[in-house]
Amino acid sequence: MGAAGYAAAKELAQEDEPAAAPQPTAEPDDDVSNWEGVTGQFALEPGKAHFTSFLLASHPAPVRRAIEAHRKGLDANPRDYLNEHELRLEKEVLGAAADYLGAAPEQIALTDSTTMGLGLLYGGLRLREGQEIVTTEHDFYATHEALRFRAERSGAVVRRIRLYDEPETASEDEIVAAIVGALRPSTRYLALTWVHSSTGVKLPLRAVADAVAEVNDGRDERDRVLVCVDGVHGFGVEDVAVAELGCDFFSSGGHKWLYGPRGTGVLWGREEAWHEAAPTIPTFDGRSYLAWIEGRAPEDTPPGATMTPGGFHSFERRWALADAFAFHGRIGRSRVAERTSALARQLKEGAAALERVRLKTPVDEALSAGLVCLEVDGLDSREVVGRLDARGIVASVTPYATQYVRLGPSIVNTPAEIDEAVGALAELR
Ligand SMILES: Cc1ncc(COP(=O)(O)O)c(C=O)c1O
Numbered sequence: 001m002g003a004a005g006y007a008a009a010k011e012l013a014q015e016d017e018p019a020a021a022p023q024p025t026a027e028p029d030d031d032v033s034n035w036e037g038v039t040g041q042f043a044l045e046p047g048k049a050h051f052t053s054f055l056l057a058s059h060p061a062p063v064r065r066a067i068e069a070h071r072k073g074l075d076a077n078p079r080d081y082l083n084e085h086e087l088r089l090e091k092e093v094l095g096a097a098a099d100y101l102g103a104a105p106e107q108i109a110l111t112d113s114t115t116m117g118l119g120l121l122y123g124g125l126r127l128r129e130g131q132e133i134v135t136t137e138h139d140f141y142a143t144h145e146a147l148r149f150r151a152e153r154s155g156a157v158v159r160r161i162r163l164y165d166e167p168e169t170a171s172e173d174e175i176v177a178a179i180v181g182a183l184r185p186s187t188r189y190l191a192l193t194w195v196h197s198s199t200g201v202k203l204p205l206r207a208v209a210d211a212v213a214e215v216n217d218g219r220d221e222r223d224r225v226l227v228c229v230d231g232v233h234g235f236g237v238e239d240v241a242v243a244e245l246g247c248d249f250f251s252s253g254g255h256k257w258l259y260g261p262r263g264t265g266v267l268w269g270r271e272e273a274w275h276e277a278a279p280t281i282p283t284f285d286g287r288s289y290l291a292w293i294e295g296r297a298p299e300d301t302p303p304g305a306t307m308t309p310g311g312f313h314s315f316e317r318r319w320a321l322a323d324a325f326a327f328h329g330r331i332g333r334s335r336v337a338e339r340t341s342a343l344a345r346q347l348k349e350g351a352a353a354l355e356r357v358r359l360k361t362p363v364d365e366a367l368s369a370g371l372v373c374l375e376v377d378g379l380d381s382r383e384v385v386g387r388l389d390a391r392g393i394v395a396s397v398t399p400y401a402t403q404y405v406r407l408g409p410s411i412v413n414t415p416a417e418i419d420e421a422v423g424a425l426a427e428l429r
Pocket of ligand 1 (some may be wrong): 253
């Protein structure tokens with residue numbers, strides 16, 4: 001039963017037969033077989049090269065259409081649209097997310113953002129007396145703050161470690177050794193970020209997970225280290241099924257590289273790992289709701305649904321997440337990954353050849369994704385972004401104590417735009 005199955009359960013309805021949902025799928029002009037067709041799906045302000053999709057996505061045409069179709073239906077008759085379409089649409093979203101993640105739909109919670117997923121996760125993970133959580137200096141505000149709240153509320157010990165000194169020369173061995181060397185018998189959770197938005201470094205998650213598995217080998221089930229990941233800057237970029245990365249929990253927003261609706265996200269957990277996570281916000285899943293009405297424990301609600309916060313949602317966006325996965329799938333996951341890394345490579349090579357530019361992101365594609373961070377000798381990063389802006393190059397500054405210029409080439413960009421960005425960097429005085 002869907003996350004708002006509340007509506008159905010409230011009336012103690014028998015299992016609803018989902019009505020045929022509107023199908024705002026591909027239109028004849030949705031040709032994504034070439035990159036011109038893909039960029040043509042976006043309504044980005046013309047005359048500018050937009051390199052900040054990693055901040056917040058522009059909706060492609062199929063996502064805009066789906067949102068609009070659901071909005072119309074909800075505006076016309078919220079009760080009926082919800083009752084008639086909710087179960088089927090929720091199933092479609094979970095099915096599409098499961099296909100993309102390589103996971104079972106029952107193991108996926110729907111959230112509004114990476115941050116919401118991390119907050120729910122780190123707030124709800126079970127810790128026994130004396131156990132600790134290890135995170136790193138490179139993680140984003142959302143991880144650090146969620147862990148700080150957790151420590152304040154429960155007295156949990158949270159320790160930060162450093163994985164590399166210089167991002168541009170970071171290596172897989174250095175990162176894995178730093179993690180393994182930091183693990184103590186009391187370490188229960190490892191809180192990591194797949195692609196650091198501070199530097200563009202991509203953690204070799206598979207190698208990390210393998211090394212952690214070796215450490216776990218001799219440990220009791222309840223003492224094993226579980227790997228929790230903020231995966232947002234790899235989600236919709238990397239050509240890998242998330243469930244194969246070897247981590248235990250993975251949170252991502254849908255509204256960055258995947259070009260999903262703004263205000264969507266997923267939190268995935270491995271089946272056994274979910275036992276360690278308790279929900280914070282009551283789900284509106286019909287199974288839990290019905291159990292409440294009947295005065296019994298919600299034993300048949302799967303973990304993903306249990307962890308999906310209830311309350312009604314901005315359903316027009318939540319349901320249009322299925323269309324974002326479909327759009328991504330039509331372009332092709334490996335094509336997206338190849339295109340993104342080719343554009344990032346072009347940018348890195350062009351920038352690295354400039355005398356005043358210091359590239360901070362590794363050139364090695366095993367240790368980088370789409371994000372590219374750099375600094376310019378003698379110029380403050382904010383000033384660089386301002387000057388790029390004046391040239392129609394939309395970039396950003398890393399929101400961290402150390403500030404770099406950050407660009408995220410993606411499927412909305414062209415090689416010509418990368419040349420423009422490199423040209424604008426070259427002309428900085
Ligand atoms: C590493 C990282 N995680 C999470 C976020 C926030 O994502 P969301 O809006 O999905 O919470 C950002 C930046 O916006 C980020 O850089």
